[in-house]
Amino acid sequence: MARCTSPARRPCPFIMLAVDPSAANAAKLLQPLQIGSVSIPNRLILAPMAGVTDQPFRLLCRQLGAGLTISEMVSSNPALRNTRKSRERTNHQGEPGPIAVQIAGSDPQQMAEAARHNADRGAELIDINLGCPAKKVCKAAAGSALLRDESLVGRILEAAVRSVDVPVTLKTRTGWSPETRNLANIARIAEASGIQLLTVHGRTRACGYQGEAEVESLAGIREQCALPLVANGDIDSATKAIEVLNRTGADAIMLGRAAMGRPWIFGSMATTLRGLATTHPASGQCPAMISEVPRLPSMAWIGAILMEHLDRLYRFYGERRGVLIARKHIGWTLRGLGGGSGSSTDGEHLRQRLMATTTAASQLDLLRKHFADRISPEALARSADSTDGFSDFASLAPDMHWNGHQRVNR
Numbered sequence: 001m002a003r004c005t006s007p008a009r010r011p012c013p014f015i016m017l018a019v020d021p022s023a024a025n026a027a028k029l030l031q032p033l034q035i036g037s038v039s040i041p042n043r044l045i046l047a048p049m050a051g052v053t054d055q056p057f058r059l060l061c062r063q064l065g066a067g068l069t070i071s072e073m074v075s076s077n078p079a080l081r082n083t084r085k086s087r088e089r090t091n092h093q094g095e096p097g098p099i100a101v102q103i104a105g106s107d108p109q110q111m112a113e114a115a116r117h118n119a120d121r122g123a124e125l126i127d128i129n130l131g132c133p134a135k136k137v138c139k140a141a142a143g144s145a146l147l148r149d150e151s152l153v154g155r156i157l158e159a160a161v162r163s164v165d166v167p168v169t170l171k172t173r174t175g176w177s178p179e180t181r182n183l184a185n186i187a188r189i190a191e192a193s194g195i196q197l198l199t200v201h202g203r204t205r206a207c208g209y210q211g212e213a214e215v216e217s218l219a220g221i222r223e224q225c226a227l228p229l230v231a232n233g234d235i236d237s238a239t240k241a242i243e244v245l246n247r248t249g250a251d252a253i254m255l256g257r258a259a260m261g262r263p264w265i266f267g268s269m270a271t272t273l274r275g276l277a278t279t280h281p282a283s284g285q286c287p288a289m290i291s292e293v294p295r296l297p298s299m300a301w302i303g304a305i306l307m308e309h310l311d312r313l314y315r316f317y318g319e320r321r322g323v324l325i326a327r328k329h330i331g332w333t334l335r336g337l338g339g340g341s342g343s344s345t346d347g348e349h350l351r352q353r354l355m356a357t358t359t360a361a362s363q364l365d366l367l368r369k370h371f372a373d374r375i376s377p378e379a380l381a382r383s384a385d386s387t388d389g390f391s392d393f394a395s396l397a398p399d400m401h402w403n404g405h406q407r408v409n410r
Contacts, residue, residue: 025245027277036167036196042067043252048102056312065267076105076114100125108155112163119164130172147176157193167196174217177206187225199230222249238272261332267293303371
């Protein structure tokens with residue numbers, strides 16, 4: 001197997017960046033994006049990730065600045081349509097629109113039926129998965145495995161587009177392997193089939209998540225393809241987002257792993273982007289006002305966000321399952337803070353206790369104490385005076401209890 005490296009770099013006119021192009025791209029990322037008949041408020045998109053982007057996480061990311069969130073991948077197999085997993089993955093109750101559902105499969109008729117089924121249940125965007133590298137998905141000839149059969153890709157896309165009145169989008173990789181990159185062909189097929197937006201993760205299926213995501217393939221199809229283009233892969237900051245747009249000409253960016261444990265990344269990126277766009281205006285347009293989030297959120301702020309997220313998980317899944325599912329989100333958050341717990345011994349002790357806890361109340365108590373022990377009196381006073389609900393330290397106070405159904409302040 002060839003090594004998962006980027007294609008040989010060629011001299012690129014975008015390498016030497018002036019301020020104005022970067023400022024223009026900063027402003028662009030904060031502007032609405034039209035996808036067929038649907039408009040999203042900004043161009044910072046949360047990637048669909050199995051086991052991560054459930055309804056509580058999507059709600060939180062939208063609240064903290066994401067312009068669009070997409071459901072976890074749903075199988076097009078009708079026999080799985082009414083399973084608990086499928087029902088939970090397509091539960092969008094209380095979510096702000098537009099509602100986007102990603103479907104996966106290898107049978108054109110089933111994919112068309114799945115698109116129609118989800119559109120009938122309120123989906124305003126249908127996304128086709130052509131990029132998942134998971135072995136169990138590829139063994140079913142779905143996800144990125146489809147990249148080896150361009151004819152079948154065309155039939156699936158055409159069937160899905162014909163079956164619904166809502167826009168259909170496509171998420172893909174650059175090819176099955178470094179030796180068989182065929183993104184240019186896939187883009188042509190997508191455009192001819194009526195796809196309304198193309199998202200590209202800058203790796204092949206064989207690369208998985210190894211190496212550095214490449215942008216050369218995206219820059220290449222930008223010249224041939226008129227579809228809105230979304231860049232995905234290794235984007236974890238406003239600086240990286242602007243760099244990718246400068247080098248590819250993409251219209252938007254999608255964040256995946258960078259949002260795990262950091263749902264506020266969308267708002268913090270927007271804060272940075274807005275500063276650059278307004279300090280060095282280049283487009284003549286004022287950036288859209290979306291969620292303001294500190295570039296470097298305080299420990300109190302992060303603790304409040306995490307507590308709110310756990311509360312939503314308990315509500316959505318029930319206490320028993322919510323506690324179990326919360327463990328991974330807690331782990332991602334603490335790991336992103338460098339453990340956030342003094343010595344490595346303290347961090348491991350906290351992790352073990354969190355993994356052993358079985359009730360919402362004990363899980364909340366452990367985390368409340370963990371964050372409270374690491375907040376200075378000055379920061380606590382600032383949080384108490386804040387009018388921002390997420391900065392308000394009240395949600396970490398000892399009088400917050402979980403009664404199995406709802407959070408109550410006594």
